[in-house]
Amino acid sequence: MAAVTSTSDVPLSEKVNFLKLQNGSDIRGVAVEGVEGEPISLTEPVSEAIGAAFAAWLLDKKKPTASKRLRVSIGLDSRISAQTLQDAISRGLASAGLDVVHYGLASTPAMFNSTISENEDFFCPVDGSIMITASHLPYNRNGFKFFTNTGGLGKTDIKDILERARIIYEKFLPESLKESVQDRSLSFKKIEYMTVYTSDLVKAVRQAAGNIEKPLEGFHIVVDAGNGAGGFFAARVLEPLGAVTSGSQFLDPNGFFPNHIPNPEDKAAMKAIIQAVLDNQADLGIIFDTDVDRSAAVDSTGSEFNRNRLIALMSAIVLEEHPGTTIVTDSVTSDGLTTFIEKKLGGKHHRFKRGYKNVIDEAIRLNSIGQETHLAIETSGHGALKENHWLDDGAYLMVKILNKLASARASVSTSGSKVLTDLVQGLDEPAVALEVRLKIDQKHADLKGGSFHEYGEAVLRSLENAVSSDRKLLKAPINYEGVRVSGHGGWFLLRLSLHDPVLPLNIEAPSHEDAVKLGLSVLAVVKEFPALDIAALTKFVQID
Numbered sequence: 001m002a003a004v005t006s007t008s009d010v011p012l013s014e015k016v017n018f019l020k021l022q023n024g025s026d027i028r029g030v031a032v033e034g035v036e037g038e039p040i041s042l043t044e045p046v047s048e049a050i051g052a053a054f055a056a057w058l059l060d061k062k063k064p065t066a067s068k069r070l071r072v073s074i075g076l077d078s079r080i081s082a083q084t085l086q087d088a089i090s091r092g093l094a095s096a097g098l099d100v101v102h103y104g105l106a107s108t109p110a111m112f113n114s115t116i117s118e119n120e121d122f123f124c125p126v127d128g129s130i131m132i133t134a135s136h137l138p139y140n141r142n143g144f145k146f147f148t149n150t151g152g153l154g155k156t157d158i159k160d161i162l163e164r165a166r167i168i169y170e171k172f173l174p175e176s177l178k179e180s181v182q183d184r185s186l187s188f189k190k191i192e193y194m195t196v197y198t199s200d201l202v203k204a205v206r207q208a209a210g211n212i213e214k215p216l217e218g219f220h221i222v223v224d225a226g227n228g229a230g231g232f233f234a235a236r237v238l239e240p241l242g243a244v245t246s247g248s249q250f251l252d253p254n255g256f257f258p259n260h261i262p263n264p265e266d267k268a269a270m271k272a273i274i275q276a277v278l279d280n281q282a283d284l285g286i287i288f289d290t291d292v293d294r295s296a297a298v299d300s301t302g303s304e305f306n307r308n309r310l311i312a313l314m315s316a317i318v319l320e321e322h323p324g325t326t327i328v329t330d331s332v333t334s335d336g337l338t339t340f341i342e343k344k345l346g347g348k349h350h351r352f353k354r355g356y357k358n359v360i361d362e363a364i365r366l367n368s369i370g371q372e373t374h375l376a377i378e379t380s381g382h383g384a385l386k387e388n389h390w391l392d393d394g395a396y397l398m399v400k401i402l403n404k405l406a407s408a409r410a411s412v413s414t415s416g417s418k419v420l421t422d423l424v425q426g427l428d429e430p431a432v433a434l435e436v437r438l439k440i441d442q443k444h445a446d447l448k449g450g451s452f453h454e455y456g457e458a459v460l461r462s463l464e465n466a467v468s469s470d471r472k473l474l475k476a477p478i479n480y481e482g483v484r485v486s487g488h489g490g491w492f493l494l495r496l497s498l499h500d501p502v503l504p505l506n507i508e509a510p511s512h513e514d515a516v517k518l519g520l521s522v523l524a525v526v527k528e529f530p531a532l533d534i535a536a537l538t539k540f541v542q543i544d
């Protein structure tokens with residue numbers, strides 16, 4: 001078993017690049033030793049400084065009166081470093097005079113929920129909340145997500161917290177840290193908050209079904225939690241609602257993720273839940289990522305509600321409730337999805353950028369300028385509804401699907417998940433859909449000392465020029481990210497990754513041959529940029 005981070009692992013004199021720990025609107029780092037070339041960056045002192053920094057940020061925001069101490073809840077997923085990081089970040093918060101409540105194994109959305117639920121017995125609402133997770137990343141990573149009652153903290157706030165943490169860290173004296181770590185007796189309140197959160201989910205389904213106690217009676221639903229934090233969904237949501245959950249798998253937390261990566265975008269993970277549905281002749285399969293902010297489903301025939309199909313299903317449900325509304329999605333959604341939302345469902349598809357926070361913030365912005373929208377959803381399985389405080393909650397997405405299942409059963413005699421499958425009838429799906437990720441070698445001389453970002457932008461400009469002189473290709477008239485082009489019956493999108501020195505390329509086409517034609521037009525441009533690793537694209541376009 002790999003050693004878990006300890007204060008003595010990293011001498012304090014070592015400079016820590018705090019800003020490198022930022023990953024969009026999250027903090028992510030290496031928390032466990034044992035993987036070559038990946039030294040620990042999220043040490044105990046670093047985490048303690050981040051705790052103190054979040055406390056200082058929160059105190060500035062909330063400006064509490066002298067008589068009221070601020071309260072912060074902390075939850076964690078199944079990662080092996082979770083406990084150590086929880087202790088460290090709690091010390092940082094406590095040292096700044098904040099009250100800390102430990103929730104133990106929890107989901108990311110439940111943590112946000114604790115900032116808005118009114119329940120003094122559970123010390124709610126809390127003023128701030130922290131989830132310790134690194135989503136689907138390997139076992140040696142971990143990180144933090146932060147919430148207040150206005151939602152998840154964004155990039156600017158995370159940068160602010162990391163800058164504060166650097167200053168706090170530099171003031172740490174080795175002796176005070178030793179004392180701080182020795183003070184493991186520091187006790188924090190512990191509560192079972194997931195009871196509150198899951199009973200709210202159960203209530204939501206019962207209410208939607210017309211206050212029936214067991215609206216899912218007669219349904220067999222299998223859950224795959226991938227040994228992350230989502231195992232609660234079977235026993236604490238589905239069973240009280242009357243569903244049979246036998247055949248559910250990987251419900252127990254195990255931070256080594258021995259069965260598959262908990263990630264609905266992962267092929268092996270989807271294969272595992274499909275197999276479980278078929279083996280158990282279940283009506284529905286549900287799969288979560290590690291911290292349950294993402295999900296996907298599988299119908300009784302083993303067909304996936306994932307990526308575009310999940311968005312299509314959720315759009316159908318939301319558009320029944322709010323006819324004509326706008327559905328905000330990420331940039332890699334298909335043309336078929338647009339046609340489905342606009343022609344079949346009578347809604348409006350607003351294809352925005354990649355990144356769940358981008359999609360959610362855009363939906364909030366559209367509402368604020370009078371364009372009604374109720375759903376912001378990504379192909380990654382992140383989805384947020386206006387009715388649920390714009391919180392991206394994988395479990396809530398599944399609740400919406402369960403509502404549909406339950407109400408169909410109450411009104412007409414139907415079996416299995418046919419009612420769901422019927423809702424996505426007419427969604428045109430491409431014969432070929434692929435993503436290749438072109439890495440930018442940041443050390444390559446062709447970058448001429450510039451950033452990978454500038455290099456990537458130059459590639460995109462060059463592609464844009466090439467496309468405008470090709471009569472077979474048409475640039476998307478409205479596009480918010482990268483270069484999106486239609487042609488040969490399909491489309492491609494080349495864009496810069498949100499976090500990595502990578503240009504992801506998505507291609508969808510009616511045939512392999514057409515996909516290759518689209519690939520070749522991209523290849524003609526990217527091959528002129530020697531710092532790009534184009535091997536995967538070259539391999540794809542090879543016609544044998």
Ligand SMILES: O=P(O)(O)OC[C@H]1O[C@H](O)[C@H](O)[C@@H](O)[C@@H]1O
Pocket residue numbers: 354355356357378380382496497498499500504
């Ligand atoms: O830009 P990419 O490298 O494809 O990554 C994009 C993805 O990054 C993270 O995983 C975010 O949680 C997702 O919301 C986002 O879609």
